Amino acid sequence: MSKKVIMIDGSKRKKNTYGILLQAEQILKARNIETEIINLFDPELKDCAGCERCVNETRCAMSDDMSELMQKIKDSDGAVLSSPVYMCGVTSRFKTFADRTNAWVHKPEVAGKPMLFVATTAATGLKETAKFFKTLASAYGARRGGFISRSGKNIGEPVKEDELSRFISLLERDKKDYSPAPDEIVMFAVGKTLARKSDGDDNRFWKENDLFDKNYYYACKMNPLKKLLSKFMCGLLAKVIK
Ligand SMILES: Cc1cc2nc3c(=O)[nH]c(=O)nc-3n(C[C@H](O)[C@H](O)[C@H](O)COP(=O)(O)O)c2cc1C
Numbered sequence: 001m002s003k004k005v006i007m008i009d010g011s012k013r014k015k016n017t018y019g020i021l022l023q024a025e026q027i028l029k030a031r032n033i034e035t036e037i038i039n040l041f042d043p044e045l046k047d048c049a050g051c052e053r054c055v056n057e058t059r060c061a062m063s064d065d066m067s068e069l070m071q072k073i074k075d076s077d078g079a080v081l082s083s084p085v086y087m088c089g090v091t092s093r094f095k096t097f098a099d100r101t102n103a104w105v106h107k108p109e110v111a112g113k114p115m116l117f118v119a120t121t122a123a124t125g126l127k128e129t130a131k132f133f134k135t136l137a138s139a140y141g142a143r144r145g146g147f148i149s150r151s152g153k154n155i156g157e158p159v160k161e162d163e164l165s166r167f168i169s170l171l172e173r174d175k176k177d178y179s180p181a182p183d184e185i186v187m188f189a190v191g192k193t194l195a196r197k198s199d200g201d202d203n204r205f206w207k208e209n210d211l212f213d214k215n216y217y218y219a220c221k222m223n224p225l226k227k228l229l230s231k232f233m234c235g236l237l238a239k240v241i242k
Contacts, residue, residue, distance in 0.1 A: 010094030
């Protein structure tokens with residue numbers, strides 16, 4: 001069965017970032033991968049109210065198109081998340097989208113999903129934006145599929161297959177072959193500790209999915225050192241996090 005990838009565009013306009021997405025889409029389509037580009041300005045997306053119902057209760061307090069969008073990403077085989085650089089970070093619309101996915105940090109429903117990140121800029125802010133995307137992926141427990149970036153000086157440079165090869169290979173491979181990096185393991189330990197200390201719906205999720213007994217979100221390549229890191233961080237964070 002062919003794979004499906006959801007491509008999220010965080011720009012108000014269809015120009016630089018969209019142009020990169022279109023080229024990436026062609027590369028995916030040539031591999032028989034189905035795609036859908038969603039511009040974040042099309043669905044109705046309200047700002048996060050900060051109530052934490054997404055963590056402590058079963059659903060977000062807001063009624064808009066976000067749950068449908070999250071369902072689409074959950075149902076997909078992988079996602080491409082993109083934004084132009086605004087003030088050295090993602091656009092406010094992309095940040096709203098990210099804030100509204102807070103449930104996935106506490107109830108890791110997209111753990112193991114391959115994610116590729118895209119950013120375009122005039123000149124600055126790529127490093128900061130790449131760091132944000134990297135942290136976001138680790139917080140989801142997603143498999144990091146790479147980062148495609150362009151600035152004013154190379155915006156015309158065509159997207160090469162190479163730039164998607166890691167993402168495509170993750171789409172094709174089972175998550176049991178993934179070997180999480182130390183910072184991904186630390187994020188897992190943070191999520192596990194928070195859920196352990198909670199009496200909300202996040203705790204139910206971790207219990208029901210037997211995650212409290214695991215060293216990572218799912219069975220994957222964890223050498224003895226990585227298992228030790230996971231155990232050590234959980235022990236340490238249990239003392240540090242209230
Ligand atoms: C509000 C705003 C903030 C921006 N901030 C930055 C910035 O911090 N650094 C930079 O180099 N370019 C900045 N830019 C330029 C955009 O990142 C760049 O033109 C980008 O490729 C636009 O992508 P788009 O065509 O997909 O909207 C900014 C543009 C706007 C409109």
